[in-house]
Amino acid sequence: MAGRETITLTPAQRLAWLRLVRTDNVGPVTFRQLLNRFGSAEAAIDALPALGKKAGRPLNVISQARAEDEIAGLARYGARLVAQGEADYPEHLNYIAGAPPIITMAGGQKLDWQRSIGIVGARTASTAGIKMTRLLASDLGAKGYVVVSGLARGIDSAAHRAALETGTIAVLAGGFDRIYPDENIPLAHDILDSGGALLTEMPLGWEPRARDFPRRNRLVSGLSLGVVVVEAAKRSGSLITARLALEQDREVFAVPGSPLDPRAEGGNLLIQQGARLVTCADDIIEGLGNINPARRMLFDPEWQPESGGDAAPPAETDRARLLEALSTTPVEVDELIGQTGIAPHAMQILLLELDLTGQVEWSSGQLVGLRHN
Amino acid sequence: MAGRETITLTPAQRLAWLRLVRTDNVGPVTFRQLLNRFGSAEAAIDALPALGKKAGRPLNVISQARAEDEIAGLARYGARLVAQGEADYPEHLNYIAGAPPIITMAGGQKLDWQRSIGIVGARTASTAGIKMTRLLASDLGAKGYVVVSGLARGIDSAAHRAALETGTIAVLAGGFDRIYPDENIPLAHDILDSGGALLTEMPLGWEPRARDFPRRNRLVSGLSLGVVVVEAAKRSGSLITARLALEQDREVFAVPGSPLDPRAEGGNLLIQQGARLVTCADDIIEGLGNINPARRMLFDPEWQPESGGDAAPPAETDRARLLEALSTTPVEVDELIGQTGIAPHAMQILLLELDLTGQVEWSSGQLVGLRHN
Numbered sequence: 077m078a079g080r081e082t083i084t085l086t087p088a089q090r091l092a093w094l095r096l097v098r099t100d101n102v103g104p105v106t107f108r109q110l111l112n113r114f115g116s117a118e119a120a121i122d123a124l125p126a127l128g129k130k131a132g133r134p135l136n137v138i139s140q141a142r143a144e145d146e147i148a149g150l151a152r153y154g155a156r157l158v159a160q161g162e163a164d165y166p167e168h169l170n171y172i173a174g175a176p177p178i179i180t181m182a183g184g185q186k187l188d189w190q191r192s193i194g195i196v197g198a199r200t201a202s203t204a205g206i207k208m209t210r211l212l213a214s215d216l217g218a219k220g221y222v223v224v225s226g227l228a229r230g231i232d233s234a235a236h237r238a239a240l241e242t243g244t245i246a247v248l249a250g251g252f253d254r255i256y257p258d259e260n261i262p263l264a265h266d267i268l269d270s271g272g273a274l275l276t277e278m279p280l281g282w283e284p285r286a287r288d289f290p291r292r293n294r295l296v297s298g299l300s301l302g303v304v305v306v307e308a309a310k311r312s313g314s315l316i317t318a319r320l321a322l323e324q325d326r327e328v329f330a331v332p333g334s335p336l337d338p339r340a341e342g343g344n345l346l347i348q349q350g351a352r353l354v355t356c357a358d359d360i361i362e363g364l365g366n367i368n369p370a371r372r373m374l375f376d377p378e379w380q381p382e383s384g385g386d387a388a389p390p391a392e393t394d395r396a397r398l399l400e401a402l403s404t405t406p407v408e409v410d411e412l413i414g415q416t417g418i419a420p421h422a423m424q425i426l427l428l429e430l431d432l433t434g435q436v437e438w439s440s441g442q443l444v445g446l447r448h449n
Numbered sequence: 450m451a452g453r454e455t456i457t458l459t460p461a462q463r464l465a466w467l468r469l470v471r472t473d474n475v476g477p478v479t480f481r482q483l484l485n486r487f488g489s490a491e492a493a494i495d496a497l498p499a500l501g502k503k504a505g506r507p508l509n510v511i512s513q514a515r516a517e518d519e520i521a522g523l524a525r526y527g528a529r530l531v532a533q534g535e536a537d538y539p540e541h542l543n544y545i546a547g548a549p550p551i552i553t554m555a556g557g558q559k560l561d562w563q564r565s566i567g568i569v570g571a572r573t574a575s576t577a578g579i580k581m582t583r584l585l586a587s588d589l590g591a592k593g594y595v596v597v598s599g600l601a602r603g604i605d606s607a608a609h610r611a612a613l614e615t616g617t618i619a620v621l622a623g624g625f626d627r628i629y630p631d632e633n634i635p636l637a638h639d640i641l642d643s644g645g646a647l648l649t650e651m652p653l654g655w656e657p658r659a660r661d662f663p664r665r666n667r668l669v670s671g672l673s674l675g676v677v678v679v680e681a682a683k684r685s686g687s688l689i690t691a692r693l694a695l696e697q698d699r700e701v702f703a704v705p706g707s708p709l710d711p712r713a714e715g716g717n718l719l720i721q722q723g724a725r726l727v728t729c730a731d732d733i734i735e736g737l738g739n740i741n742p743a744r745r746m747l748f749d750p751e752w753q754p755e756s757g758g759d760a761a762p763p764a765e766t767d768r769a770r771l772l773e774a775l776s777t778t779p780v781e782v783d784e785l786i787g788q789t790g791i792a793p794h795a796m797q798i799l800l801l802e803l804d805l806t807g808q809v810e811w812s813s814g815q816l817v818g819l820r821h822n
Contacts (some may be wrong), residue, residue, distance in 0.1 A: 332707070
């Protein structure tokens with residue numbers, strides 16, 4: 077894509093990537109750190125038991141058989157695993173914090189993944205909101221844009237339906253076999269039948285929990301040049317998507333509405349905060365002209381294992397000192413290094429161990445703090 | 450007001466100001482030029498017949514009796530004439546291009562003319578638009594702001610009504626005895642009874658024509674710190690008021706609405722062009738914080754007659770040369786001087802004569818061009 081050099085994993089590598097991604101507490105950031113430290117997913121998997129032991133908690137790496145089962149199960153759904161760096165990996169996702177190392181997708185081979193716009197909004201949308209969504213989605217489709225959304229009720233569904241003929245991408249919050257809500261299973265089939273795509277970063281069989289929806293939303297915005305919010309309350313998933321889109325340096329568009337209509341509160345608020353007011357597809361396309369196409373690559377898929385393997389391992393006192401310095405307020409690693417005096421290489425290993433054992437968590441891929449429990 | 454030195458016209462001066470203001474083609478700019486050149490309204494009136502003769506067209510100065518009739522007539526309506534520079538002249542009006550040299554007003558003695566917000570919108574407003582207007586006007590009133598509007602049907606009327614208790618100012622497009630529309634005569638009385646104000650720059654007996662409404666709108670915005678547009682079509686008087694407000698360096702606020710509602714088109718367009726989206730009175734008050742209170746005084750009420758009275762009068766060939774240089778596209782006087790080589794003083798006299806005889810017109814008080822016929 078876009079002339080970038082791509083990799084193709086061997087079946088054994090893909091299996092190892094999948095096992096590592098599916099290991100407890102291995103998020104996108106930890107995955108990259110493990111590959112960085114051990115050189116390959118296979119080597120990281122071999123090293124995990126010892127890492128867990130050091131941090132005082134066992135680590136559950138999923139078995140090779142379970143990973144093989146997932147791959148076989150996905151094939152039955154016509155879905156495939158795509159790793160970051162591979163040709164099919166959506167280009168725009170490379171530039172978001174916490175890009176999933178591996179995604180499951182089906183369909184979408186002929187879509188223009190580069191010209192993609194997210195449309196999100198209320199599940200309990202008004203008739204006018206649905207009508208507006210249809211207008212925007214079909215007009216954007218007619219002008220060559222692919223419509224990305226989350227397959228939810230209301231605005232999401234209307235956006236997908238109106239873009240079936242021209243191309244649409246649905247991002248799931250759960251596994252491929254756990255489409256939510258049930259009533260949208262036929263829509264998911266229609267999307268695939270029409271050449272659209274379904275994708276998720278979650279394992280087969282994963283039932284989506286509340287916290288998985290904001291996580292999914294970062295992929296809706298991450299896959300898109302910009303996101304349009306059609307009807308949204310002040311505290312809503314759509315506003316989270318808009319915030320994530322801003323963090324990802326994507327354009328945010330909002331459809332205005334009467335201040336007397338609670339469903340317009342979110343959109344009006346976004347406009348007050350700087351989102352572009354849009355009334356038609358052309359307003360959106362015009363707004364995309366302002367997007368800076370030179371994005372910062374957060375995770376280079378052509379990473380190399382680091383050469384510092386011989387540096388001194390962390391001392392036992394370092395781990396205690398680090399745990400004392402950490403709080404639930406996330407801070408930068410450099411601050412932790414400055415405060416504790418722990419050497420950078422030892423700090424990296426300690427954080428990796430604490431991350432793998434669920435004791436710390438990363439925000440935006442750059443800040444680290446104690447995990448809230 | 451605001452510590453500025455004020456003048457008080459003698460009855461004779463007031464009569465002369467009124468006669469001069471009511472003379473054909475004597476607009477605010479010409480009025481100032483005449484006072485500048487002749488030192489007083491009385492002297493200007495004496496000089497007008499000769500000026501008209503030079504420019505080849507007779508000039509109708511209204512008679513002293515007619516001016517006296519107007520003053521007597523106004524008294525019957527409880528109205529008074531207020532000249533620019535006098536204590537009662539609304540402070541904000543001093544800073545607009547073409548501030549009326551004299552206005553007719555009634556009531557308003559206890560209003561805080563400095564804390565004033567214009568609310569304008571569609572005559573054929575929706576129920577939601579009327580409700581929104583009432584909310585904004587009554588909340589602004591409760592927070593100490595005076596509501597300015599144009600006494601039209603729809604949004605204007607709703608704004609005045611909701612602000613009766615707290616203070617409201619209605620600007621008329623015609624004479625004091627020609628309130629338009631008729632159905633709002635009771636509202637005009639209610640405004641006066643509640644301590645509000647009515648004002649106009651037009652003579653008693655003047656029936657408002659279509660072109661008088663945009664002219665009136667410049668006073669609605671000119672009297673206000675900012676203007677709120679509630680419901681407005683794309684081509685509407687409210688959008689003209691918003692444009693005038695911007696030219697006058699006033700803040701422009703707009704209430705958003707669904708793109709599917711034609712009455713929201715004007716407001717949404719204004720927001721796209723940079724107006725502040727507002728959903729409540731606090732949004733407006735917050736937006737006023739950005740207003741630069743250091744305004745440029747366009748016409749200093751403490752003018753002095755210029756001393757260049759002895760400079761050479763224009764040559765006959767100058768007039769022909771100037772008429773040739775002018776077109777209906779307004780240009781700056783300095784450009785005309787540069788192009789024609791006519792001396793500045795002579796240029797001023799020629800433009801004054803052409804202005805008085807209706808051959809040229811001024812835009813924004815600074816650009817001059819041939820009058821469209």
